[in-house]
Amino acid sequence: MQKTKTTLRTMGGYYELQLAVGKEFYPNLIRLNTGRNALEYILKQKGYAKIYIPYFTCDVLLEPIKKLDVAYQFYKINDQLNPVIDFEIEPDACFLYTNYFGIKQETIKCLSRQIKNLIIDNSQAFFSAPLPGIDTFYSCRKFFGVPDGAYLQINKKLSRKLPVDSSVSRCSHLLKSIEFGVEAGYSDFKRNNDALVNNEIRSMSPLTQRILSSINYEECARIRKRNFEFLHKHLQAQNLFKFDIPDDYSPMVYPFLSADRDLKLHLIQKKIFVATYWPNVFKWTTSKMYENYLARCMVPLPIDHRYNLQDMFFMLNILQQFI
Structure with a gap:
């Protein structure tokens, strides 16, 4: 009879950090380490030669764009935060739009019917579900007390298996905020934020995923x-x-x-x-x-x-x- 290999489970010892066991909000999306790396994932997979991005956005988005040497062009928005598209989008180019403050879903629906290679940045709209077939990414730490983490919807996954991230060294501001208040952890927050710069694309860390699974x-x-x-x-x-x-x-x-x-x-x-x-x-x-x-x-x-x-x-x- 063939023996089945089993992994020994550790028992006893000290008590680990106890978090409620629940479900993630986006269990079926790709789990990554950062929002900017989610954009890099899209650009790598789709092979776009150019990307249009709004003037009104965070400069961290330029990190993957420059890393991959993708041409980029800024566009304006109007007083309703809608894009001013007074130019022609090339067939090999994509168009990124930000769901500003989480209240621009109707604009996204309109753009999804007008623009072929649309990318939605839902970093400010965690609870806005992605539209079917539209490449969409989320940044978890904009909404919750996690050190990192992102979700990505894309219909073309990378063929290689991603390394798993580790978040242990980036949690000090979260722990200090509980014991000493948010102000006491601010310098740690900035330092941990800087540690996310130029990281390779990795899968979400087990710690971040566990925290996200404990949220109501x-x-x-x-x-x-x-x-x-x-x-x-x-x-x-x-x-x-x-x-x-x-x-x-x-x-x-x-x-x-x-x-x-x-x-x-x-x-x-x-x-x-x-x-x-x-x-x-x-x-x-x-x-x-x-x-x-x-x-x-x-x-x-x-x-x-x-x-x-x-x-x-x-x-x-x-x-x-x-x-």
Whole structure:
């Protein structure tokens, strides 16, 4: 009788980190280590000679583009964050569009019917399901407390097996945030963020996958939507960015556009840490361009699952001191 080989299971010893056992939000997508590497994966597999990218985006997207020596060209967006396509897209070129703040699903649907080689960057739209047949990628750490991780939908997988990433050395900011608060871990966050630069394409680490499997996604999405709607109800009239709320959405932040260029600084001084999307845009654009104005004056207010309505009311009271 042939003996079946079995792997010995370790028993006893110390207790490992205990996380709830659940399911990932995208169990059927390709698990990778970073969003920029998801874009590299697409460019490698599809062999595009050129890519069109928006001026209003993060400069990390240029990392895989330059690594693969793919030609690129910037395009503009209008005041609805929709692309201004006043050029012809070559047959061997692709077009990347960002689902800004997680509220541009309708635009994506329209683009999917118009553009053949479309790539969707859902880094700001984790809960927006990918459209069938459209290459789409997600960056997990934009929405959850993970050190890295990305998901990718593509219909043409790499033939080689990817090495598995390790995230242990990039978790210090997450642990410090629990014991000492977010501010105490910020320098670690920046250092761990820098460690993701120029990494090769790897499969998602077991640690990141385990954390992502422990999250109550339904609750996280519900809270984001509730907080977003609360702020929109009270700020819509003063928000210079006018937009329609999609039927099915769970956004990253509340995008508040103000004429006050110092509003972000005022909020940061009150310990409401709002980011600039994106500092590199100032280098890519002139002061007269709409994207430059967005980078300077768009205030992304936090609305994620860490906060309740009392937190939203507190932030609203501070904000209204300056608007």
